[in-house]
Amino acid sequence: MIESTSAATSHRATEILSNVRELCDPLLREAISSLPEPLRRMGGYHLGWWDADGTATPQPVGKALRPALTVCSAVACGAGPPTALAAAAAVELVHNFTLLHDDIMDADQVRRGRPAVWTVWGIPDAMLLGDALHALAVRVLVDGLPAPTATAAVTRLETTVIEMCHGQHADCRFRSGGHVDVEEYARMAMGKTGALMGCACALGALCAQSEPPTVAAMDTFGRELGMAFQFVDDLIGIWGDPKVTGKPASDLARHTMSLPVVSALGSGTEAAAELATMFGRDPGTAAMDTARAAALVESAGGRQCAQQLAERRVRAAIAALADPAAAADLMVLAGMVSRRNH
Amino acid sequence: MIESTSAATSHRATEILSNVRELCDPLLREAISSLPEPLRRMGGYHLGWWDADGTATPQPVGKALRPALTVCSAVACGAGPPTALAAAAAVELVHNFTLLHDDIMDADQVRRGRPAVWTVWGIPDAMLLGDALHALAVRVLVDGLPAPTATAAVTRLETTVIEMCHGQHADCRFRSGGHVDVEEYARMAMGKTGALMGCACALGALCAQSEPPTVAAMDTFGRELGMAFQFVDDLIGIWGDPKVTGKPASDLARHTMSLPVVSALGSGTEAAAELATMFGRDPGTAAMDTARAAALVESAGGRQCAQQLAERRVRAAIAALADPAAAADLMVLAGMVSRRNH
Secondary structure, eight states, rough: OSSSOOOOHHHHHHHHHHHHHHHHHHHHHHHHHSSSHHHHOOOOOOSSSTTTTSBSSSSSOOOOOOHHHHHHHHHHTTGGGGGGGHHHHHHHHHHHHHHHHHHHHHOOOOTTTEEEEEHHHOOOHHHHHHHHHHHHHHHHHHHSSSSSHHHHHHHHHHHHHHHHHHHHHHHHHHHHSOOOOHHHHHHHHHHIIIHHHHHHOOOHHHHOOOHHHHHHHHHHHHHHHHHHHHHHHHHHHHHHHHHOOOOOTTOOOOOOOOOHHHHHHSSOHHHHHHHHHHHHHHHTOOOOOOHHHHHHHHHHHHHHHHHHHHHHHHHHHHHHHHHHHHGHHHHHHHHHHHHHHO | OOOOOOHHHHHHHHHHHHHHHHHHHHHHHHHHHOTTTTTTHHHHHTSBBTTTTTOOOSSSSOOOOHHHHHHHHHHHTTGGGGGGHHHHHHHHHHHHHHHHHHHHHOOOOTTEEEEHHHHHHHHHHHHHHHHHHHHHHHHHHTTOOOOHHHHHHHHHHHHHHHHHHHHHHHHHHHHHSOOOOOHHHHHIIIIIIIIHHHHHHHHHHTTTTTOOHHHHHHHHHHHHHHHHHHHHHHHHHHHSSSSHHHOSSGGGTTTTOOHHHHHHHTTHHHHHHHHHHHHHTTTTOOOOOOOHHHHHHHHTTHHHHHHHHHHHHHHHHHHOSSSSGGHHHHHHHHHHHOOOOO
């Protein structure tokens, strides 16, 4: 799964992401500027626009994949990119609101290679910024769409937020121990990652005034792609190059119950038994031998399982598209998700 | 300020609150029921419907003042109560979302005489429930109103949430020490308490299809009343009877920077100097002599100041009403807020 994609497709994906970022940026900056201080300053820091002291950063952080899905979905449904910019910005704001809250819950100190907001300003302010970005997302969506589309879009976005809360609850439960099987893991990933990518695509279709079956098909495309994204993320978390990913440590060092691990632990092999013992130790007192653990996950079939499930989800995503020819950019993004290495 | 109101007015206020609660209850229960487990169970616990194990509670908790403001504002603007129920439920859900998050930030272990959600299910689940209630509030509002009203209502509600985040940020800052004057305190209270009560009333007017000047007047009424509510709350926090308030300890024991304290500390009196010394001690190591502190706040004029400012705010609220005769129930609620003892 983690292999170099054809240079042309990779170049086109970068181009799409960069174009959408440029289109959405003014709307996002206007939204963040409307926040009272210090929420404005914290929000711009989290979005990678400036340092904690307000100095502008040289380049943007984050992939902006979700806004790209919204804009490309609208285009695939026959609308122009400007129609979908408010929805794209709203999805990006919801994504960032959940990142802020998840980082607190998971005690993750690093976000996109920089100190997480809660480590800089403290937990209360990071919670409040998350709440404010959630509110801002809804306001941007409502302000940027005609009333009937706005109400349908808001209902869909907030239903997605509730599904994400449920997914994050399951993820927290998995982190605190107990048995997890591949099916439970997939359900959690659907809530945590699939739901918002599905919503991103569905909103693009809504903005294009598509009929309900098309909106549903775009939702399925995004959800399946989101699952693939998560499974590839899990593979990168173990076998990715820290220099490329920007993530400081292997998921294994933190005892993260990712798909390869869950699959390996459920394999009934000898490797699974040894892995279970390693995962059973207190991460605070015994450092994980991550090279050994990665080898065990691989020999227990966890790597192959995650690769196969990711590929299956990408195929299911593409199968959901009624007219793949009209969705060329979505196909490029799907290819990027399945072959990315960071 | 804390004196018994006339029995008839007090009876009428209780009646209004109980009627509105009964009208809103089905909508709130339907909304909470739509949440996936365990968010549904936690939500119903927080709203006082059942215990942590799911056993139904004998009587409701919480005053439901904000939904009453929404419904009575709609009635004052010439509409029937059913028109405003979705907005009333949405305001109550936002109020509860902020309580859940504030209790985490403030480390408040007791909410309405029962263990706060975060002490029962942990901080991550309490954060997620808050996020889910925020999403649910918006969904209820959009689902229950015609599209053009819904979009105006959602924009107003989310603008209010951002103002509340800013108010809570200031409150957290005050808690962590540093000088606060009466003006700064009033600004914080406007964000934390006034904004949502103003929004509650404005949404009632919006649901009644009122013109912008009427909506603005109702917003002012609610904001001024909300400030009075907060100032009376501060008085109760020091001089209220714990048996009546259900709050375990005086605000003074927790070094809370409430209006009487802020006013007393800024009085330039000898009592202020002694009080400042008492507030300067670490609450973890030296227990506050709350009787002595209360006497100092009073002799430094803090009690009188809070009483006067609360009365002024109630008068300003009533002055904002274009037609007090049409707003009889709002006048009753204003009387209750200014004379309550819990």
